[in-house]
Amino acid sequence: MRVLGVDPGLTRCGIGVVDGGRGRSVSCVAVGVARTPADAELSARLLGVADVVEEWMDTHEPEVVAVERVFSQHNVRTVMGTAQVSGIVALAAARRGLPVAFHTPSEVKAAISGSGRADKRQVTTMITKILGLAEAPKPADAADALALAVCHLWRAPMAGRLAAAEARAAELARHHRERLRAAQRSAANGSASKGPAAKGSAGKGSAQTGGLPS
Amino acid sequence: MRVLGVDPGLTRCGIGVVDGGRGRSVSCVAVGVARTPADAELSARLLGVADVVEEWMDTHEPEVVAVERVFSQHNVRTVMGTAQVSGIVALAAARRGLPVAFHTPSEVKAAISGSGRADKRQVTTMITKILGLAEAPKPADAADALALAVCHLWRAPMAGRLAAAEARAAELARHHRERLRAAQRSAANGSASKGPAAKGSAGKGSAQTGGLPS
Known part of the structure; x- marks a missing residue:
């Protein structure tokens, strides 16, 4: 199963595509980041991110989209932009008939590192090892997007068993x-x-x- | 100038179209509300709202879109959905090359009723009078969308003078x-x-x- 992971953001939106094979085997297909200038109009920034995310969806044809669930305990201004980006990503997926799964940061950290309280560096280290990458994905948002996709692949079978x-x-x-x-x-x-x-x-x-x- | 006002929401998204004439004259072109079922998937709900909003944009061809600025002091779950809807509305406008203006609830209340602390009932009463409507728009979200559009029409000239x-x-x-x-x-x-x-x-x-x- 191919998963497109998105770590939503206006300044930097991490995007990663991961293929899941038998058992826990996973491989990185592509990873990157969509950036928009902080001084641009909000609607223009949303359009910029949407264009990149939709291009990735069309190029890599994922079967499911995994997005980080946004909480509002952080900076209010940042959270609003992040929520808006997560909305346009979910919309783009829905327009293509792709299911969308939301995972919390702690779920992602726990799936990748065994601890829901792992820090950014730990997540980057683990995702680099898990996917057997030659070097750590940069920036951290790109690593987070891959971690989200892997989290989805590893949690989905468990979620399936639970549903059964x-x-x-x-x-x-x-x-x-x-x-x-x-x-x-x-x-x-x-x-x-x-x-x-x-x-x-x-x-x-x-x-x-x-x-x-x- | 024709303004499409949107009071973003997942359960009820108010939409109103107002034409501004000379001075402070305004007239209601259309008003309504997009609803999505609370038990549907988030991405399906976003798609439902987006389809209605885009249909209104294509039917009424506004020159500008006015959206309520979302704050996070309210219920966290509701605010996230509201922010996501405001994002997809701004994106739909950007895709059509339409400028998007965000107004805070207090700006809208002040523009319509003279007080930034007016309650929902007062806003509905005033917008019904201002637009000379036979009856009050319902639900309150529909009235809020019209109020947003009128607020934009009445604030825009002032904003223009300020910019000059x-x-x-x-x-x-x-x-x-x-x-x-x-x-x-x-x-x-x-x-x-x-x-x-x-x-x-x-x-x-x-x-x-x-x-x-x-």
Whole structure:
């Protein structure tokens, strides 16, 4: 599976393409950064980043796009620009029918280095090793984009297994509800002559089963 | 001048088109709201809003797009979605070569009601009066989009006058610098035989004029 990772930003937007093979094998297809001048108009900067990201999507034809999830605990001005770029990247993916996955910085760090608190240098070191690159990708935003893509490839199978397990649990819950309802119906039919008390109990029972996870 | 105002949002994105005539005369061309389901994927929601906004741009052919400037003092999750929508709106405008202006909620409230602290109801009441509408635009996001467009029309001439005044000031400063340089040159030529002290003084003078606003 080919993943396009994007570390969104207006000044520097990291972009990396990674191919995932069998097991945990991954290889770097391309890595780069889109830059826009800080003194340009916001809309012109967004257009600049969008053009580069869309060009990468069309050139490398990824099957999925992984974007860093933006939080607002940082500098307010920077976060707004970052959120806007993440929005235009998600939009570009949606226009091409590509699924978009968002991963938090800690998820990426944990996937790559084993610790959600790893620093930038550690992430760069690990992604260079993992992808067997001759030299560390620069700037850090480019390394982060590759880390995001690898994170997605390594987390996706786990997320898939989790979704399968959840679907199995939901199926079991559904069976259980059906068996309960059938039991309540036969109890209600069998005790129809017993009056309102039995009906009230059956009603309460179905309200309870309605509360089970669906 | 025709302005497309956008009150960005994922659940409800207000859109309004207003024509500005002579003086402060304004008229409503169209108003509406783009909605996306809260349980849909983020990228699908962004695509939904983008499609509607772009359709409005193509149908109504505005000359400028006014967007509410997003702040992060509100709910973090909501703000991120709002910022992402404002980004895709600015991008859509940039792709069409349309200028984008951002106005803060207080600027809009002040322009429409005379107070930057007006509440939603007041803004709706005022925009209904100003545009001579038969009934109040609903929801509030639609009224806000119209208010943004009117705010832009009424603030733009002031911004234009300000820019003209600043350009005049810059021109005066440039003349002043040229006169200073000419004076320094003639002083330096006239005192060439006086040695390095005079030259140093001329050099200092030109460094000072370089510090004037350009």
